[in-house]
Amino acid sequence: MKELGRSLFKSFNTGISYFLPVIIASGMLFSFTLVTGNIVDGQIIPSNQFFTNLYDLAMAGFTMMVPVLCAYIAYSIGSKPALAPAFILGYVANKPIGESQIATGFIGAIILGFLVGYVVKWVKKWKVPTVIQPLMPTFLVPLFTTLIIGVGYIYLLVYPLNGFVQLMVQTLTGLSGVNAALLGIGIGILAAADMGGPCSKAATAFTLALMAEGIYGPNGAFRLCCAVPPLGLALATFIIRNRFTQEEKQFGISALFLSMAGITEGAIPFAGKDFKRVFPAIIIGTSVSGLLGMIHGVESVVAFGGLVSISGVTKGAVWYAVDMFIGALVIVGYLFLTRPKLEVDGIKEEKGE
Template identity: 50%
Template sequence: MKNNKILKDLQKAFNTGVSFMLPAVVVGGVFLAIALATGKPTDKGMEVTNQFMKNLIDLGIAGFSMMIPILSGYIANTIAGKPALAPAMILGYVANNPIGSGQIKTGFLGAMIMGIAVGYFVNWCKKWKVPATIRTIMPILIIPIVTTFVLGMLYIYVIAVPIGFLMNRLVDTLGTLQGGSAILMGIIIGAMTAVDMGGPINKTATAFTLALMAEGIYAPNGAHRIAVAIPPLAMALSTFIDPKKYTEEDKDLGISAFFMGLIGITEGAIPFAVKDMKRVLPAIIIGSAVGGALGMANGVEALVPHGGPIVLPVVNGKLWFILSMLLGTLISVAILHFTKPDINEEK
């Protein structure tokens, strides 16, 4: 019974974190989609020259920068109340940005872990027996400082180190696959792209494909740029096709995810994954892996470091670029159709 209560509390915390995060996702995604749609593809990505649109991009980036700290903050706030809010937002920001000697970041998964850790740590701090004079400053001074310091150092020196080691091993492993099976490489790149949706594993795939681009090898980048669009496009299409499986809030978010998918912003799928990780993550990982494999098998080459249909003019193998993206998306949608229950059934 106790385990069931903990799971229900965590589910409530995740849902609350997502609901507070959604406006930042929508603002960031819509502004970026509008601005990048006016740009032109270059070897450095989508280049926007209009100053007004550049300003819009800055606003969109700000929305995305706030997204993960808000998620972490309100997960912790749901578990332990206001004293947990600021420490969790700070540590969520830390998780989503490079830190420490290895400059490691753990993305939204790390931020969720830190949000949970802060919540339970703060609840423990609230039980401390302290004098009445100190108790008044506990929630605004002592608890936030102690929580941020203790869990921040734990993250930097304990949690981030093994993740950094894993990232280095992944890069080395991918490097050995250059001359191997194109399909296997496409599967690995596609799966890595979707597994944390813009987090460190996704960024590892990005770094690997960019390194190969510098050597004049563009096919792995093609697989990666196909895969980045599949998670948000799949979630958007799933909300359109299976409306009974999603809340009204999810359906609104599906529209935003659709536009993010068009410009290759994988983060558009994060809110859906946080709310239903056990069904959403396998679906988008499989779909992206299939899309990446198809792209590699058919020699698709993306000549710019950006993804989604918006870069089609600078892709070699345009037909298979679109087909691979479409088939990967449809596979993810099909998996969600058969695994995700209707809202009423789930309740």
């Protein structure tokens, strides 16, 4: 069971790894249009033809991202022959289809990716006559898989999936006041918990799924949270210098740059050396940021965090930066209270090595 979970997760991650560059490229292009354009009733009006063109490029990217996710989940399970059917079906998931014109978006694409992968893996094992063998990879496998899963999806799978997606969207849209605050804390904890690992990626998938439904608040909160652990630790090495070794101060500088780009992994070297103090510090600091981000209604339309992506923040850009720094300062404060002063200063320590 554990083995299955791990292999599912690995396939999901493979999909995410191919999907991220697509959404980052299109998200950043989209944010250029946003910064220069005017927002009228939630619609963006690009300011001139050049930005209209950028906007179209961004939209092409957004259209591609769901099929890419689906295709590479399937690819990691069924390898090459799974790509074609999964690209087709991933596109289908994101497009209203069938009699009731239902689109299941991200969630549908993820499930279809797994289905295609396993069906292809199974079909590949068929013992077929040698004459047919050459037809398998380019003809029979893609055709059979697309036909069977595609028809199954349109006639059966869309209904429960659609119900589930609608339920999730309603619940989260309905979150307001206290509940939004709780959601913010949850997002903060997920963002910090494993510093760019599976928990953060789960939060990414969740906030992106909501973005596909037009809900941008959780994404805004999450994107500012991504930067908080490395930022807090970097500031700590600058502010309370006597509590860090020379080596950690160097990590501090790289952590600062990583935090600007919203790469939570920058916190890892610190957590590796002093887990029992660093871990609670970043959890507390980041959940404070998440909480504030949700309360202040920060909304971001780009799937990229940190200060460099502030142009993608459509609501509460000032709070985006302020909340980020408040959380970071909480981390500094926590470490100030719990970390002992070092007996040896940096120079002595270097000599000692």
